[in-house]
Amino acid sequence: MKETGSISIHTENIFPIIKKFLYSDHEIFLRELVSNAVDATQKLQSLARQGEFTGELGELKVRVTVDKEARKITISDRGLGMTAEEIKKYINQIAFSGATEFVEKYKETDANAKDQIIGQFGLGFYSAFMVAKEVEIWSKSYKEGSATAHWVCDGSTEFSLDEPTGEHEKAERGTDVVLHVADDSDEFLDETRLRGILTKYCKFLPVTIEFEGEVINNTDPIWTKQPSELSDEDYKKFYHELYPLSLDEPLFWIHLNVDYPFNLTGILYFPKVKDELQLQRNKIQLYSRQVFITDEVKDVVPEFLMLLHGVIDSPDIPLNVSRSFLQADAAVKKINTYITKKVADKLSSLFKQDRAGYEEKWGDIGMFVKYGMLSDEKFYDKAKDFALLQNTDEKLFTINEYTEHVQTNQKDKNDTTVVLYTNDAEAQHGYVAAAKERGYDVLLFDQVLDPHFVGQLEQKVEKTSFKRVDAAPVSHLIEKDETTESVLSEDEQTKLSDTFKTAIANDAMHVKVTALSPQDAPVLITQNEFMRRMKDMQRTGGGGGMQMFGAFPDSFDVTVNANHPLVQKILADGGEKLAKQAFDLALLAQGMLKGEALTQFVKRSTELL
Numbered sequence: 001m002k003e004t005g006s007i008s009i010h011t012e013n014i015f016p017i018i019k020k021f022l023y024s025d026h027e028i029f030l031r032e033l034v035s036n037a038v039d040a041t042q043k044l045q046s047l048a049r050q051g052e053f054t055g056e057l058g059e060l061k062v063r064v065t066v067d068k069e070a071r072k073i074t075i076s077d078r079g080l081g082m083t084a085e086e087i088k089k090y091i092n093q094i095a096f097s098g099a100t101e102f103v104e105k106y107k108e109t110d111a112n113a114k115d116q117i118i119g120q121f122g123l124g125f126y127s128a129f130m131v132a133k134e135v136e137i138w139s140k141s142y143k144e145g146s147a148t149a150h151w152v153c154d155g156s157t158e159f160s161l162d163e164p165t166g167e168h169e170k171a172e173r174g175t176d177v178v179l180h181v182a183d184d185s186d187e188f189l190d191e192t193r194l195r196g197i198l199t200k201y202c203k204f205l206p207v208t209i210e211f212e213g214e215v216i217n218n219t220d221p222i223w224t225k226q227p228s229e230l231s232d233e234d235y236k237k238f239y240h241e242l243y244p245l246s247l248d249e250p251l252f253w254i255h256l257n258v259d260y261p262f263n264l265t266g267i268l269y270f271p272k273v274k275d276e277l278q279l280q281r282n283k284i285q286l287y288s289r290q291v292f293i294t295d296e297v298k299d300v301v302p303e304f305l306m307l308l309h310g311v312i313d314s315p316d317i318p319l320n321v322s323r324s325f326l327q328a329d330a331a332v333k334k335i336n337t338y339i340t341k342k343v344a345d346k347l348s349s350l351f352k353q354d355r356a357g358y359e360e361k362w363g364d365i366g367m368f369v370k371y372g373m374l375s376d377e378k379f380y381d382k383a384k385d386f387a388l389l390q391n392t393d394e395k396l397f398t399i400n401e402y403t404e405h406v407q408t409n410q411k412d413k414n415d416t417t418v419v420l421y422t423n424d425a426e427a428q429h430g431y432v433a434a435a436k437e438r439g440y441d442v443l444l445f446d447q448v449l450d451p452h453f454v455g456q457l458e459q460k461v462e463k464t465s466f467k468r469v470d471a472a473p474v475s476h477l478i479e480k481d482e483t484t485e486s487v488l489s490e491d492e493q494t495k496l497s498d499t500f501k502t503a504i505a506n507d508a509m510h511v512k513v514t515a516l517s518p519q520d521a522p523v524l525i526t527q528n529e530f531m532r533r534m535k536d537m538q539r540t541g542g543g544g545g546m547q548m549f550g551a552f553p554d555s556f557d558v559t560v561n562a563n564h565p566l567v568q569k570i571l572a573d574g575g576e577k578l579a580k581q582a583f584d585l586a587l588l589a590q591g592m593l594k595g596e597a598l599t600q601f602v603k604r605s606t607e608l609l
């Protein structure tokens with residue numbers, strides 16, 4: 001008996017639409033068909049467990065083969081199979097309505113979101129028609145006495161269904177899906193291409209997948225196990241299984257495992273991040289019941305944790321909707337919050353349990369932590385207790401420890417603690433040394449995010465301000481009530497100022513005569529903290545209002561120390577040459593003396609000697 005029929009009654013032919021619009025993602029047909037084969041296998045296993053199937057399970061592999069000559073791809077399973085009636089129900093009706101739903105959604109979606117829908121919609125069985133001009137199903141149900149069911153469809157809405165006997169009868173239980181590859185889909189007859197697709201999507205499926213006799217997958221990846229069953233070696237080994245090209249060892253990891261209010265398992269690895277450029281290399285992979293979905297996890301994982309590596313597996317992430325929907329999805333929001341909390345908890349326990357070990361890792365994790373603090377209030381609140389600040393003697397402090405550490409020496413006249421820092425200990429060596437000599441401590445903030453981090457700390461930590469060591473002469477960095485008396489009269493100061501202005505002859509240099517200690521340098525070049533910081537922020541992408549500061553030319557303060565003997569000598573001699581020399585020395589100390597000016601300086605130095 002052979003039956004023919006029509007799948008569609010109420011809608012236009014959907015196959016051309018599937019084919020045309022899914023163009024960029026044709027390869028997922030294999031993921032869909034192999035997943036169906038795995039589902040069918042697992043359903044049989046669970047029937048066997050429940051005693052509803054008592055026959056031999058036998059070897060339950062899913063086999064994928066390709067016959068280039070005959071232009072055929074076959075996906076075979078030994079799962080529960082389908083009777084002809086079941087094919088009518090599941091393939092003609094259910095699978096078809098899935099595909100129809102996809103097309104409807106697709107048509108409703110605006111142009112920009114179309115790409116997203118394609119990647120995230122499990123199109124199911126009918127995705128076969130993206131690459132095949134004809135699809136056959138040969139199936140034999142596990143139910144005793146079942147006949148072979150044979151279904152053929154050529155991509156139109158017509159199908160035929162029969163129950164062949166004799167030589168065409170299927171010997172074994174299960175389903176073979178045979179794709180007759182379309183003329184424009186030759187790439188899928190290529191063995192390497194198919195192996196690549198299987199490795200990408202099926203690497204961790206729970207049933208053995210064999211392609212051309214070779215096993216593709218690891219059926220029980222460690223994220224499906226309990227942390228108590230696993231050793232550090234297991235985690236490291238799995239890291240390399242995920243990222244075969246990575247040479248580095250992960251620093252540490254977090255095993256995620258939650259089943260309420262959503263279902264999620266996974267492992268997140270903290271990589272070494274010494275080199276900021278290679279950060280994104282290994283992306284977090286998103287799975288749904290061990291089927292690879294995507295490594296674009298932007299909306300599922302908080303932005304700052306995208307620097308991490310690893311896997312997340314959740315059947316609760318709605319993969320069949322557009323990205324804008326995903327962003328607003330309550331389950332996704334909860335997942336985000338959960339992951340952030342887990343990461344904070346892990347860091348906190350590492351910090352508490354093994355401070356020394358944690359400090360050793362700080363160089364690698366500091367950036368995550370700072371990035372997280374800057375981008376997520378809740379994370380800041382947790383991380384403020386384990387974020388570390390490093391001083392120029394390479395000692396590490398928590399924020400609280402540090403404010404405690406400097407508060408006796410570094411309070412200004414308004415009772416504000418002034419935290420001093422350098423962003424380049426080499427270049428600002430003179431300023432750092434001067435500050436230390438005065439008993440101050442100097443922090444090192446030399447990473448990309450640090451200008452923003454400094455800004456954040458200043459807002460969050462009460463009664464604290466931050467100043468870069470070269471923001472003012474050391475005796476003025478922390479303003480106290482006491483003032484140093486100038487030994488010069490006002491007239492003398494004006495005269496001195498004029499001498500320097502003429503000698504320097506540069507409008508960007510603002511000359512100020514100030515009474516400092518005779519031990520301070522005769523001339524000092526500094527840059528106002530506020531202006532410099534705005535320019536820094538603008539350079540590192542502060543955006544918005546910061547833009548305008550970038551347009552200002554750099555300007556500097558030149559502080560002439562009225563109480564320095566050399567300055568008094570310059571005043572007495574009216575020596576512009578000496579003034580210029582003293583100014584150049586100050587430039588030299590800031591690493592700002594270059595080119596022609598440097599040559600002149602060397603020449604003048606020889607003359608003066």
Ligand SMILES: Nc1ncnc2c1ncn2[C@@H]1O[C@H](COP(=O)(O)OP(=O)(O)OP(=O)(O)O)[C@@H](O)[C@H]1O
Nearest residue numbers: 036037040081090091095098122123124125126175
């Ligand atoms: N290899 C198979 N063995 C047994 N039944 C199958 C097989 N492939 C498909 N089916 C049946 O056909 C139905 C429809 O498959 P289809 O892939 O379109 O949708 P789905 O698997 O239910 O959902 P999804 O859209 O997530 O793929 C399945 O639910 C299953 O009952």
